[in-house]
Amino acid sequence: RKEVEQDPGPFNVPEGATVAFNCTYSNSASQSFFWYRQDCRKEPKLLMSVYSSGNEDGRFTAQLNRASQYISLLIRDSKLSDSATYLCVVNFNNAGNMLTFGGGTRLMVKP
Amino acid sequence: NAGVTQTPKFRILKIGQSMTLQCAQDMNHNYMYWYRQDPGMGLKLIYYSVGAGITDKGEVPNGYNVSRSTTEDFPLRLELAAPSQTSVYFCASSYYGHYEQYFGPGTRLTVT
Numbered sequence: 028r029k030e031v032e033q034d035p036g037p038f039n040v041p042e043g044a045t046v047a048f049n050c051t052y053s054n055s056a057s058q059s060f061f062w063y064r065q066d067c068r069k070e071p072k073l074l075m076s077v078y079s080s081g082n083e084d085g086r087f088t089a090q091l092n093r094a095s096q097y098i099s100l101l102i103r104d105s106k107l108s109d110s111a112t113y114l115c116v117v118n119f120n121n122a123g124n125m126l127t128f129g130g131g132t133r134l135m136v137k138p
Numbered sequence: 139n140a141g142v143t144q145t146p147k148f149r150i151l152k153i154g155q156s157m158t159l160q161c162a163q164d165m166n167h168n169y170m171y172w173y174r175q176d177p178g179m180g181l182k183l184i185y186y187s188v189g190a191g192i193t194d195k196g197e198v199p200n201g202y203n204v205s206r207s208t209t210e211d212f213p214l215r216l217e218l219a220a221p222s223q224t225s226v227y228f229c230a231s232s233y234y235g236h237y238e239q240y241f242g243p244g245t246r247l248t249v250t
Binding site: 058059061068069070071072073076114118124125126128129130131 | 169171179180181183186226228232234235236237238239240241242243244
């Protein structure tokens with residue numbers, strides 16, 4: 028089983044739609060969770076951290092379910108500019124307690 | 139702050155040549171990382187460093203070497219380039235291992 032697992036997509040949605048991605052992780056002791064965004068041929072950039080109580084940033088909402096070991100990202104009112112790959116990122120208690128990146132979910136928002 | 143900078147942006151190497159990819163950060167981060175990303179694939183960790191003078195292997199270290207003589211700089215050395223090393227290389231840094239990472243713009247390397 029991969030340590031951080033995501034549906035690679037692509038998710039094709041019309042502008043204005045609501046879309047949700049899930050990500051599962053294998054280490055129940057993980058303590059840090061993030062969503063990153065990566066545009067085509069660009070570096071990954073932090074979209075938002077994911078807190079235990081859930082958090083919202085404008086049209087984006089992130090949720091953490093520790094019992095089931097998954098995190099989710101909800102995007103409301105999708106814009107063309109939301110088209111990108113979304114990376115789920117989790118820390119693991121390996122050497123250095125470092126972050127592990129999922130393979131990403133590709134989102135394409137169509138006019 | 140410039141954040142994380144990488145040079146060069148692009149490079150074409152012939153098989154068997156060597157080169158150094160430069161990475162620098164001005165955020166006083168302890169941790170630095172090198173990843174490679176093949177087309178349509180996820181990030182793979184090559185090497186990382188938890189502080190000056192300390193480096194360790196990641197998932198795919200073969201064919202690469204690193205050094206960390208200062209907090210700011212973390213160069214990646216490719217010896218005897220092979221076509222399998224054609225990829226985009228990203229450098230990143232973070233304050234601690236479980237903190238968010240900040241990425242440089244990447245170096246696109248082609249080995250022919």
